[in-house]
Amino acid sequence: xxxxxxxxxKTKDQIVKRIDGLLGSHTVIDExxxxxxxxxxxMADVGYEPAAKLMDNLREKVRKRGxxxxxxxxxxxxxxxxxxxxxxxxxxxxxxxxxVMMIGVNGVGKTTTIAKLAHRDIMRGxxxxxxxxxxxxxxxxxxxxxxxxxxxASFYTKGENADPAAVAFEAMDKALxxxxxxxxxxxxxxxxxxxxxMEELRKIRRVVAKKHTGAPHRSVLVLDATTxxxxxxxxxxxxxxxxxDEIILTKLDGTAxxxxxxxxxxxxxxxxxxxxxxxxxxxxxxxxxxxFAQALLG
Ligand code: GDP
Numbered sequence: 001x002x003x004x005x006x007x008x009x010k011t012k013d014q015i016v017k018r019i020d021g022l023l024g025s026h027t028v029i030d031e032x033x034x035x036x037x038x039x040x041x042x043m044a045d046v047g048y049e050p051a052a053k054l055m056d057n058l059r060e061k062v063r064k065r066g067x068x069x070x071x072x073x074x075x076x077x078x079x080x081x082x083x084x085x086x087x088x089x090x091x092x093x094x095x096x097x098x099x100v101m102m103i104g105v106n107g108v109g110k111t112t113t114i115a116k117l118a119h120r121d122i123m124r125g126x127x128x129x130x131x132x133x134x135x136x137x138x139x140x141x142x143x144x145x146x147x148x149x150x151x152x153a154s155f156y157t158k159g160e161n162a163d164p165a166a167v168a169f170e171a172m173d174k175a176l177x178x179x180x181x182x183x184x185x186x187x188x189x190x191x192x193x194x195x196x197x198m199e200e201l202r203k204i205r206r207v208v209a210k211k212h213t214g215a216p217h218r219s220v221l222v223l224d225a226t227t228x229x230x231x232x233x234x235x236x237x238x239x240x241x242x243x244x245d246e247i248i249l250t251k252l253d254g255t256a257x258x259x260x261x262x263x264x265x266x267x268x269x270x271x272x273x274x275x276x277x278x279x280x281x282x283x284x285x286x287x288x289x290x291x292f293a294q295a296l297l298g
Contacts, residue, residue, distance in 0.1 A: 046266075081292075097180045130148045140186075
């Protein structure tokens, strides 16, 4: 049962130790200092553009303080991270079933994440249905079914090669008539062409929107933290193709690339709601930006 600070140990090593090194080796905040900082941020997978943005914000904050003493820099960085991860507003009440579309590339941990979310809901007494909308791979359906059984969720499938929109349509019927609280709709994770993916996701959206007010209530993008910069480009792609309401970042345990969280928060107006810190159903933590900043900087 990993805590966020433990999951971030490697990222922390990558960022904190280097920043401490930076602060220890400079007596003034000068151009050399900024250059070294930028390198640290890039190495920590914050991403090129987000790092530039972060640098601008930090330079501005340092300028406003009217000091070039590196001793104040950690406070400034902490303040900046607190702004980047300002608490999100709470979600409005939803008439059940809450329909959650799960999107993301194969292998990022989407199946496991659906199971983890379902497990959380079930622990809170909710009745959960999981629908197998990734009909491209029989193995994906099989794997999702195993997880559904394991966490005690109901499962809906039309088998391999079924139309994902038809799966969504029928799963909606089942969720509505059988009084489910939450419906997780898995979707295909193959990125063969962006156009096909976009069409497929839009069709699913249309189908569920017709069946139930406000559906899909959430469109959740699952990203693999260990892929670093790919996570950023996937966010851009899926945001354009399908619209993303929230992001869940998996495999934050054991990666040194946790800096990508900062990059995502800086680049897109999409909140990170949970992080995955392991392979078990309990290994999902709500993401609280303040805690993240705290875990990162101590
Ligand atoms: P999918 O293809 O996106 O559905 O990916 P899966 O859910 O099948 O996960 C791919 C692999 O990543 C599996 O071996 C999972 O156990 C593993 N995995 C998923 N989430 C996490 C996580 O948060 N941490 C770790 N360490 N492994 C994870």
